[in-house]
Amino acid sequence: MDEEKIDYDELNSLIYNFIYFAYGDPENSIVREELDIDNQLCDIIINNYNFKNLKEKTKFKKKMDLNKTIELSKQFLNTIKKEYAAKLNENIEYGKILFPEYDNVMELGYVEVDEHNNKIILVKLLNNIRDIFSLTHEEIHDVVYNVDSITDTSNILCEVPTILSELLLADYVKDKMNKNELINYKKEFLQVYAFTALNFKLQFLLIDEVITNGYIDKISLANIVLKIIEICNDESLAFDILYRVRELSNEDMSFYFQDLRYINGIVLASYLHDKILNNPKLIKCFSGYNETYFDKSIPQVFKSIGLDVVDEDLLKISEDSYNELEKSFQKELKRVWW
Numbered sequence: 001m002d003e004e005k006i007d008y009d010e011l012n013s014l015i016y017n018f019i020y021f022a023y024g025d026p027e028n029s030i031v032r033e034e035l036d037i038d039n040q041l042c043d044i045i046i047n048n049y050n051f052k053n054l055k056e057k058t059k060f061k062k063k064m065d066l067n068k069t070i071e072l073s074k075q076f077l078n079t080i081k082k083e084y085a086a087k088l089n090e091n092i093e094y095g096k097i098l099f100p101e102y103d104n105v106m107e108l109g110y111v112e113v114d115e116h117n118n119k120i121i122l123v124k125l126l127n128n129i130r131d132i133f134s135l136t137h138e139e140i141h142d143v144v145y146n147v148d149s150i151t152d153t154s155n156i157l158c159e160v161p162t163i164l165s166e167l168l169l170a171d172y173v174k175d176k177m178n179k180n181e182l183i184n185y186k187k188e189f190l191q192v193y194a195f196t197a198l199n200f201k202l203q204f205l206l207i208d209e210v211i212t213n214g215y216i217d218k219i220s221l222a223n224i225v226l227k228i229i230e231i232c233n234d235e236s237l238a239f240d241i242l243y244r245v246r247e248l249s250n251e252d253m254s255f256y257f258q259d260l261r262y263i264n265g266i267v268l269a270s271y272l273h274d275k276i277l278n279n280p281k282l283i284k285c286f287s288g289y290n291e292t293y294f295d296k297s298i299p300q301v302f303k304s305i306g307l308d309v310v311d312e313d314l315l316k317i318s319e320d321s322y323n324e325l326e327k328s329f330q331k332e333l334k335r336v337w338w
Helices: 008-021 032-046 051-055 066-080 082-093 130-144 152-156 159-173 179-213 218-232 235-242 244-248 255-278 280-290 298-304 319-334
Strands: 109-113 119-123 309-311
Touching: 008 179, 008 244, 032 179, 032 255, 032 319, 051 179, 051 218, 066 082, 066 130, 066 159, 066 280, 082 130, 109 130, 119 130, 130 159, 130 179, 152 255, 152 298, 159 179, 159 255, 159 280, 179 218, 179 235, 179 244, 179 255, 218 235, 235 244, 255 280, 255 319, 298 309
Parallel strands: none
Antiparallel strands: 109 119
């Protein structure tokens, strides 16, 4: 990465704006301790994922047409709640789900809101196993996300039910699909979240440096580079991640919260998945819970899933709860790289 192309004044200004205006009120600036839980959940991923696996290329040899994708997704949703499968049918019938061909943009699917405040689901077709997971993921967004009532919880934890649905879907189709294709999908699935966690760690280190020492300069950025290299043990990967510093010169820090959604999503979904595997009857609670937990505060959500919150203001959890989260994520990794 060419350091000369980094505008340090602009970079520091953007991070200052994030710290003091992320909540829209300079008198309600971000406190360093508030970010601890974000960093701790990120560390669960980066401390346990083997970044050598990011170099492993996943290939899908089996083709899957749209009809089969829809049918398998519908069958799975029906096991969760019949109304979910009916909603998928309705969305397809009334053109609320669009299936454009993949265009090399990273997102395989997303939900957008039109000028009439109606949700439109886009699922970019790759004509392989990925399509089932993309469709199911976005359909769960549709049924649990209320665009008319956005809360801190729905904003920060919106990926928990969707990622959990993918983990449960993988369990459902394991006897219906080629084993190697499914394992390859799981590898790719976890690769995405590991890469996101490394990106997020960069953002955290930049913010932490400004809060602690007041600014980012060439020396402090070089130290951050070394920390990233130490984490992933791969200089080229570290510089791929650090390339994002240049992106910061053209964007605000809003992607901190965007990436945080996926950090929360994979860690909490792995924890809930582990609970369901230990007690399969809990899958019947999936729909009812996901349709109501957005009305809770984030500490209330953490408590409702059995985590011990010791400080609600800073969202601190006990060491035992942290260890439970980490063990669940470790098990998720072992199901793929045994």
